[in-house]
Amino acid sequence: MRRFSLWLRDKPLISDSMLALGLLVIDVLAIGESTQKAAYLVLSLALTAPIVFRRTHTRVAATVLLVVSISASLIHWAGNDPSVHPALLGLGIMLYTLVAYVGRREGLWYLCALVADTVISWELVGEPEGGDAPFTAVFYALCWTLAEFIGARHAYDAEVAARLAVADYDRERRAHDAVATERTRIARELHDVVAHAVSVIIVQADGARYALRHDPDTAEKALGTIAGTGREALRELRRTVELLRTEHAPEQLPQHGTAGIANLVDMMRSAGLDISLELAGEIDSLSPEISLGIHRIVQESLTNTLRHAGSDAHADVRVIRRDTEVTIEAVDTGGVPATIPGSGLGLVGMRERMAVLGGTLSTGRNSQGGWAVRATIPLDRTDDDRSPLD
Known part of the structure; x- marks a missing residue:
C-alpha cells in the first residue's frame, strides 16, 4: 500500500482522476431527488471533470469548475429542480489546491468568488432544508487551513531539499578541490622526476659518447x-602511476570562472539567500589557481552567511578584475540567526588560500550588523597562461 501511494505521488493525473471518479459516483447516487435526470448527469460530469486537472492546470480547472457551478444553479433554477449536487464539494477541494499549490x-480571490456563487445559488434555488451556511463556512475554512498546513510543509521540504543540495554541492x-590538489602534486612530482632523470641521462650520455674511445673507464x-x-626514475614513475590508478581521479574538474560563480550563487539563492552579484573584468582568462581561489572565497563567504546570518539575510557579492589585482567582496546584512553549525575553519582556510596566492584578506562586522569579507589577489602578466607544471 505504501509503495502504491508513493507511486501515485508522482502521477497527479491518475490520483486526481480517482478523486474525480469518487465524487462522480457520490453525485450520481443523489440523482433520485432530481426532476431533470439527463441534465443532472451532464452537470455531474461537468462538475467532476475539472478535478482531474486540479494540479496540472490549477487556475484553468478552478475557473471552469466555478463557471459550471454557477451554470448548474441557473439550470436548476430554470427547471425548478430542487436537487443538490454533492460533487460541489469539489469547490472546496479546488480552493485547497489553489492555496496549497498556487498561492x-x-x-x-477564489474564496470570494465561491461566496458569491453560494449566495447566488441560494437566491435562485433556495437554501436547502436545515440550512447549510455553517457547514459551508466550516468546510471552506477547513480546506483553507489544510492548504496552509500542506503549503507550509511543501515550503519546508523545498527549503530542506535546497539546503541539502547546497551541502552536497x-x-x-x-572533494573536487582535494582531488585537484592531489593531481597537481602528482603532476609536479612527475615533472620533477622525469625532468631530473632525463637531464642527468642526457648529460651522462653525451659524456659517455665522447669518452667511449679515449677513456673507457x-x-x-x-x-x-x-x-x-x-632505474630510480622508473621506480618513482611506477609509484606515481600506482597513485593515479588507486585514486580514480574524476575525468573533469568542477567549473570555475564566471559560470561557476553564477552556478554557486543560483544554488545559494535556491536555499533562501537573497544575493546580488556583480562580475567585472576578464575573470575567465585568469589562471586556474586564481580562478579557484576566487571561487572558494565566494563559496565560503556565502556558506558562512547561510550558516550564521540565516536565510533572511541579503548578501552583496562583487568580483572585479583590474590591471594589477582582483578584488573579491562579500558583504551580508545579517538576519535571523541560523542553527547550522560550522567547523570554525572557514576563515582559516581563506587566509591560507590568500597566503598561497600572495593576496590579502580582511573580515569582520560591518555597520549593518552583518559580516564582510574582502580579499585582494595580485596579478602579473603570466597569470593568464601559467602552466600547472611550472
Whole structure:
C-alpha cells in the first residue's frame, strides 16, 4: 500500500482522476431527488471533470469548475429542480489546491468568488432544508487551513531539499578541490622526476659518447650512472602511476570562472539567500589557481552567511578584475540567526588560500550588523597562461 501511494505521488493525473471518479459516483447516487435526470448527469460530469486537472492546470480547472457551478444553479433554477449536487464539494477541494499549490492571493480571490456563487445559488434555488451556511463556512475554512498546513510543509521540504543540495554541492566541491590538489602534486612530482632523470641521462650520455674511445673507464662510469638514474626514475614513475590508478581521479574538474560563480550563487539563492552579484573584468582568462581561489572565497563567504546570518539575510557579492589585482567582496546584512553549525575553519582556510596566492584578506562586522569579507589577489602578466607544471 505504501509503495502504491508513493507511486501515485508522482502521477497527479491518475490520483486526481480517482478523486474525480469518487465524487462522480457520490453525485450520481443523489440523482433520485432530481426532476431533470439527463441534465443532472451532464452537470455531474461537468462538475467532476475539472478535478482531474486540479494540479496540472490549477487556475484553468478552478475557473471552469466555478463557471459550471454557477451554470448548474441557473439550470436548476430554470427547471425548478430542487436537487443538490454533492460533487460541489469539489469547490472546496479546488480552493485547497489553489492555496496549497498556487498561492494565498489566488485562493482569496477564489474564496470570494465561491461566496458569491453560494449566495447566488441560494437566491435562485433556495437554501436547502436545515440550512447549510455553517457547514459551508466550516468546510471552506477547513480546506483553507489544510492548504496552509500542506503549503507550509511543501515550503519546508523545498527549503530542506535546497539546503541539502547546497551541502552536497559544498561536499563535492571540497572533494573536487582535494582531488585537484592531489593531481597537481602528482603532476609536479612527475615533472620533477622525469625532468631530473632525463637531464642527468642526457648529460651522462653525451659524456659517455665522447669518452667511449679515449677513456673507457669514464664511459663505463657514465653508463652506470645512466642505468642507476633510469632505474630510480622508473621506480618513482611506477609509484606515481600506482597513485593515479588507486585514486580514480574524476575525468573533469568542477567549473570555475564566471559560470561557476553564477552556478554557486543560483544554488545559494535556491536555499533562501537573497544575493546580488556583480562580475567585472576578464575573470575567465585568469589562471586556474586564481580562478579557484576566487571561487572558494565566494563559496565560503556565502556558506558562512547561510550558516550564521540565516536565510533572511541579503548578501552583496562583487568580483572585479583590474590591471594589477582582483578584488573579491562579500558583504551580508545579517538576519535571523541560523542553527547550522560550522567547523570554525572557514576563515582559516581563506587566509591560507590568500597566503598561497600572495593576496590579502580582511573580515569582520560591518555597520549593518552583518559580516564582510574582502580579499585582494595580485596579478602579473603570466597569470593568464601559467602552466600547472611550472
